Amino acid sequence: MDINVLKFGGTSMNDHKTWKQVLEIIRGYEAPVVIVSATARTTRQLIESAKLAASGDLDKATEIADSIQDRHLTIINDFLTENPHAKNELIRESCEKKLSEKVGLLKKLLLYTKEQAELSDKMKDAIASIGEQISSYLLAQCGLAVNLLTQYIDAKKIIKTDAEYGHANPNRMLINQRCGSLETVLESGFTPIIGGFYGEAPDGTTTTLGFEGSDYTASLIGGALNSNTIEIWTDVSGIYTSDPRFIDDAKPIAELSYFDATEMAFYGAKVLHPSTLKPAQERNIPVLVKNIFDPEASGTKIVRESELNKDILAMSFKDNAALVTVSAYETVMGYSFLTNVFEELENQRLPVDAVNTTEASVTISLTDSEKLDVLSKNLIEVGTVKLERKKGLVSLIGCSLSNIDDLTSKIFNSVKDTDIDMITFTKEKRILSIVVDQDKMLDVARSIHTKLFE
Ligand code: ASP
Numbered sequence: 001m002d003i004n005v006l007k008f009g010g011t012s013m014n015d016h017k018t019w020k021q022v023l024e025i026i027r028g029y030e031a032p033v034v035i036v037s038a039t040a041r042t043t044r045q046l047i048e049s050a051k052l053a054a055s056g057d058l059d060k061a062t063e064i065a066d067s068i069q070d071r072h073l074t075i076i077n078d079f080l081t082e083n084p085h086a087k088n089e090l091i092r093e094s095c096e097k098k099l100s101e102k103v104g105l106l107k108k109l110l111l112y113t114k115e116q117a118e119l120s121d122k123m124k125d126a127i128a129s130i131g132e133q134i135s136s137y138l139l140a141q142c143g144l145a146v147n148l149l150t151q152y153i154d155a156k157k158i159i160k161t162d163a164e165y166g167h168a169n170p171n172r173m174l175i176n177q178r179c180g181s182l183e184t185v186l187e188s189g190f191t192p193i194i195g196g197f198y199g200e201a202p203d204g205t206t207t208t209l210g211f212e213g214s215d216y217t218a219s220l221i222g223g224a225l226n227s228n229t230i231e232i233w234t235d236v237s238g239i240y241t242s243d244p245r246f247i248d249d250a251k252p253i254a255e256l257s258y259f260d261a262t263e264m265a266f267y268g269a270k271v272l273h274p275s276t277l278k279p280a281q282e283r284n285i286p287v288l289v290k291n292i293f294d295p296e297a298s299g300t301k302i303v304r305e306s307e308l309n310k311d312i313l314a315m316s317f318k319d320n321a322a323l324v325t326v327s328a329y330e331t332v333m334g335y336s337f338l339t340n341v342f343e344e345l346e347n348q349r350l351p352v353d354a355v356n357t358t359e360a361s362v363t364i365s366l367t368d369s370e371k372l373d374v375l376s377k378n379l380i381e382v383g384t385v386k387l388e389r390k391k392g393l394v395s396l397i398g399c400s401l402s403n404i405d406d407l408t409s410k411i412f413n414s415v416k417d418t419d420i421d422m423i424t425f426t427k428e429k430r431i432l433s434i435v436v437d438q439d440k441m442l443d444v445a446r447s448i449h450t451k452l453f454e
């Protein structure tokens with residue numbers, strides 16, 4: 001059996017039209033296993049409602065629950081109206097029943113959260129996963145309306161995890177065992193439709209795999225089934241050299257290695273859940289990133305070794321960065337100085353984007369937040385502190401500076417009219433980061449992109 005695992009993200013699950021596209025794509029495969037995200041915005045809204053409930057505002061929280069229900073009702077109604085089928089009344093009934101069951105559950109959880117006046121990680125997972133629980137069931141029903149043999153399967157039956165709510169770790173052995181049941185479904189001619197993102201802890205409670213977790217669900221299942229491909233379907237043609245919403249000449253990257261794609265996932269290119277490539281890599285399964293609106297486009301193919309040898313892979317950028325510079329008081333020794341600074345970062349749970357250091361001073365680039373005020377105050381014990389806000393970080397990923405002199409001159413040419421606050425580069429990670437004023441960041445990014453990716 002030629003099994004392909006297909007994952008459709010939130011934008012693919014946006015409305016009845018994209019649902020139709022998704023189902024037509026599924027139709028083209030011999031033995032597809034389908035993983036879906038929640039419909040667009042739903043996960044975010046669910047978490048928002050949970051927070052509102054915890055803060056005591058049950059009315060607002062309930063309003064959100066109702067709006068989620070309404071949005072899904074609209075999708076089903078529009079879908080079933082545009083795709084008439086003898087069984088549509090039955091399908092509609094079963095969709096409405098499931099939807100009110102799940103929204104009813106959501107409201108119970110919100111009420112409980114309000115009563116507790118706090119949102120535990122466990123409760124957050126139970127609530128956040130409802131989007132996928134709904135979307136997978138409804139899409140499977142709509143598949144029947146267009147004569148596909150789609151079958152809803154609860155992800156909790158397959159994705160077994162530990163109890164680390166919020167970012168649960170999959171139990172690969174159990175998942176491998178459970179995936180046997182998917183083969184049985186496929187053999188009888190049915191297409192399993194499974195919600196991504198969530199799974200089940202040993203005690204039966206719901207867990208989630210973290211932000212963008214549906215990608216990970218897809219690759220865990222693909223790995224377990226040793227599928228032909230793991231396909232991440234989205235609304236753009238693959239992984240781009242930079243964010244195409246801001247960088248006009250950004251283009252899809254035809255091919256990437258697992259290694260480089262993993263680096264990209266970690267360094268800001270929010271394309272895939274960072275753990276996604278591991279199960280694929282273990283069994284050497286190609287991961288394809290494709291566009292539901294242009295299914296013929298080849299998109300990006302992620303494989304063990306890419307044929308395309310590149311001096312640079314991609315560029316990411318983010319605003320709302322800040323620089324913290326700490327200069328040691330004379331009496332402090334170099335090594336304890338750095339330890340003291342980093343200890344304070346750990347205390348504040350602040351992840352660092354880039355660091356430059358000399359013996360007696362250190363400059364750290366990180367995402368701005370109120371925590372930086374606390375950090376700066378606490379660091380006064382260690383040295384003089386300067387906090388600069390409204391900075392932007394441009395990072396070049398997969399950058400082989402050593403290979404080409406040209407690259408360095410192009411980079412420096414692109415920033416020659418701008419004050420550079422900081423530059424870091426490591427050969428090992430092949431990441432070059434530049435910090436500039438936030439309002440210059442996009443200009444710098446565009447100029448670098450044009451020069452390097454032309
Ligand atoms: N719906 C979840 C999220 O927004 C999981 C996913 O879409 O991958 O993070």
Ligand code: MG
Nearest residue numbers: 009212271272
């Ligand atoms: Mg995604």
